[in-house]
Structures are given as C-alpha cells and as structure tokens.
Amino acid sequence: MVIVSACKQPNQASQKPTLFLIGDSTVKNGKGKGDGGLWGWGNFLPAYFDTTKIVVRNNAFGGTSSRTFRTMGLWDKVLVNIKPGDFVMMQFGHNDSSPVNDTLRARGTIKSNGDESQEIDNLITKKHETVHSYGWYLRQFISDIQARGATAIVLSPVPRNTWKDGKANRNDQDYGKWAAEAAIQSGAYFIDLNKIISDRYEAEGEAKVKAEYFNTTDHTHTIEAGARVNAASVIQGLKEQKNIALNKYLTPAARKKGARL
Template sequence: MLAEGGFFMSVVPPIRNLLRSQQQSGPASPVHVMDSGGRRRFSSRMRNSAVFSRRAILSLLGAILVLPLQAGDERPIEKDGPKEKAASNTLPTLWIAGDSTLKTNAPQRGWGQDLGTFFDPKKINVVNRAIGGRSSRNFFTEGRWKEIENALKPGDFVIIQFGHNDVGPLDARGKFRGSVKGIGEETEKVTKPDGSVEEVHSYGWYLREMARTAREKKAKVILCSPVPHKKFNREGKFVRDWAEWRGWVESCAKAEKAAYVDLAEIIATGYDKLDQATVEGFFADKGTHTNAEGSLFNAKAVITGLRAIPTSPLDPFLNEKGKVIR
C-alpha cells in the first residue's frame, strides 16, 4: 500500500502543472499559412481541444479523489483460531467478548490477553473470546455471542466491549459489520452477496440483547466503553474520543441493570499523566491497536474500572497483582 497521501502527492502536482501551462500558453499557434476562414476554424478547434483536455484532466483528478471514498473497509476480519475454554467447570468464569483491541496477533496485543494475569486461577477462569474485525453486530450474527450464552452458568461474569468496527457502513463497504448508530429500536435492511436480506439493529440493541440474555443465565454483566484512539492536539495534549458512544454504552448498562466501566475515560485519564512520546510508545499501529506495553496499561485500567463498581463483585477473585491496582 502507498503511504498516506503518497499517491496524491505523485499524481496531483503534474496535473496541476499541466493545467497551469495551458492557462499561461493558451492554444498552440498554427504553423501553416491559412486564409482568415481557415485560421478561425483552426483556432476554434484548438480552443475546443484545450477545453476538452482540461475537462478530461479534471475528470481524471476527480475520479482519483473519489477512489478512497469508494474503497472498502481495509480493516481485517480475523479467522477463527483455537477458542479459549474454561479450565475448570467447578469455578466461576469471567468471559470476555470484543474485538481486536481485546485480542489480536503480535506485535499487536489486546487488553483481554493480559487481564487474566490479575486474577487467581484457583478461584476463577478467565476466557477471552474476543476476535479481530468484529462489531456488536457480527459478533452476534456469527453466533459467537450464542456460544458464550450457552456456556454461561450462574455466578459467571461477562465483560463486553465493542464499537471500533460498529462505526462503518452497514453494507459491503464496511464488510457487513457496521451497526445502526444509536441505541434505539430502528433497523435497516441490507442485502448480502448471496441475496439474503439481513435486518440490522442498532449498536445499543446488540449490547442490550447480550446483556439481557446473560442476565437470564444468572451471570453478572459489565459493559465497557471502547478503548480510545491515539490522538494528540498541537499542544501535545491527549484528545478524547467516543463521547457519544460512551453515553450509549452507559445507557444500555442502566437499561439492563449491568455494570458500566467507562474504559475510554479511565485510559484517557491515565494518558493525561504521561507525555506524548510515552503514550505513542503504547501503540503498534497508527492509533488503534496497542503493543504489549499498551495492552498491559489498558488491562490495568480495566481492573481499576472493575474495582470501582459498587460492591466490587470481582474483588474476591483478584490475585496480589490485581489487589494493588486502584
């Protein structure tokens, strides 16, 4: 792939220079001796040719500029690998549902891959079922939530965090994973490549449905706002995002009597205490996926959020490393 802006920087200047040269020089001068009528006809043809050339170039430039807008979502959808399972059927299990910001492949790393290091394996299982490229919508429609739901038992916990892949278009441009924005009951119908029609629900609908079915299995549910992207202003201050989405997650948690962890804000508050270079060192890409150091930072932020929940239901299962985090 070309570096960001590389293609445009290589194509636009020559086109711009050509347009300028046409403006400055005008039509080419005739070299043959002609009568006045011939000169008028020739000059007219040359003017038309120049106009056509300019229009063709502008049309080409317009097409080039539109290409990125028409291009599909390039974020990958990871294929299934071995799925984690509970080590003991007699212990409660903490299930994790989410996207690649919770579980991915090296050199990237998600916080769900480090969360278990803060719990006592003799007291609780930690099972990370997050997978890259999933939104609340396709995690649900692919049956991944159903697998967790079927495995839930009374006394289990489930942490749910989606959003990064919900933001895209609902159709093929977003790889059929975008959800209807908001938390309402509105739906939109999308036709799949095989001709089937999917009724797409809102982001909030999928979160509520997961929370509702988990509670029906007597499990405790924790909904998390999405982890923030890496973004700084000119003064080097960290810029928060997900403002609207954080509110949506909180509303869903209240509606379904689930716990809410504002992970986006907890992490951002932590970033505020660090310099820009340190925070940038937490990321393995432009600004979404963390590396091993960043995932550990985020996992600690999750523990901070879990311990702040009224009654702190997961506190009894923390190991010594987890107990020192506030």
C-alpha cells in the same frame, strides 16, 4: 466436554465461575499471540485474578462489531457455556462505525442506543437482515447474560492513538455514551474504560504514549506495553464498582491501590 458419572461429583474446576471476555481485536488481536507485535488487553487480564478460583476466557474476535459478533455465530458459542455465577465483560465499538452494508465487511450498526432499525439485503451474506443500533445489540447481550444468571459488565471502547491539541481520543459523546446508556438501562455494570485510559494518556503525554504503547503504523492496536496499560485500567475500573462479586476473585496484589502487574 467433561462427562461426570452418576456416582461422582463434578470436579472442582467445573464448578469455578468463569469470566468471559467478548469484543474486537483491541481485546484479542489475531490469535492472541502477539500477531505482528500487537496485543489486546484481554491477554493480560488473567494475571490479576486468582485462577485457582475463577477461569478467564478471552472469546473476543478481531474485526467484529456488536452486530457481527452475533451474526457470525460467535456469541452463540459463548452463550451456551455461561452458567449462573459467571461474568461477561464486553467491549465493542471500534468496528461499529463501519458501513452497515458493503462488500467488504458489512458490520456497521446504527449510531445510537435507540430502537431504530434498518432493513438491508446483506451484500456479503446475500440474506435479508434487520440492522439495529449499537446500544440495541449491547442490550441484547446483557439480556442474554442475565437470563443465564450471570453478571454483565459493559466497557466503553479503548481510545485510539489519535490526538487533538494534546487531548486523547475520547468517545463520551458517541460509543462511550451509548455503552453507558445501554448498561444503565439494562441494569448492567459499566466501566468507562475510555475515560480511565484517556486520563492516563493525557497525564503521561502524547509523545510518551506514541513511543511506548503503540507502533508507528497502527493507531488502534497496542503493542504489549499498551495492552498491559489497558488491562490495568480495566482492573482499576472494576475496583471502582460497588458490590460486584467479581472483585473477590482478584489476587491480593491486584487489590492493592494502583496495582499494575
């Protein structure tokens, strides 16, 4: 906490806008230190921004869904720090397909962008809970962000290292589709990160992707090279957005076409 005396102006750092990242382990794996040789793309995103002018905070947490990031209290800890002029990027979905109620995680959401809900007695928390759709939770994040005078940016989930007939793992018929719908419905920006990365994977080929971006035992989390590809893809998608103020904080190198740092 920074305490500012009545006779002093807030320091320059406190006035910088902040880019908050929220999501699951594909954004921040473990403690964000390459746990098990695996990295989330959020670790490599700050290199694209002029951090003398903007702060990047990776608040993603492994194992969470759009639902449990809220119910675990993680979102409240981020929300309290959001101020007008800030930005929040969210990428959830990998864990939303888990069971709605079980004794392992109880983290699933209803598979849609609708307003359906399900009443449960949570087997883990032992509390009654109303569970909503994936899109509903994204819309709640967006509403909270906009109420703070900040900008919400929704990303479709990164593809897993699973292939069929040489085609990458796309989610344009489920979580990517619902993420886009929630963003459009709520007036947020949307980056189809899954498409950007999948297009690149297919151009480079299954063999190269498996050999260079993932290890042999984990089909969801990337090694460092893969996380760097994903971070570059986020920036590619960001630069394709029209009139988003976040782009003015990119470094000169990041603004160049095809920039990969």
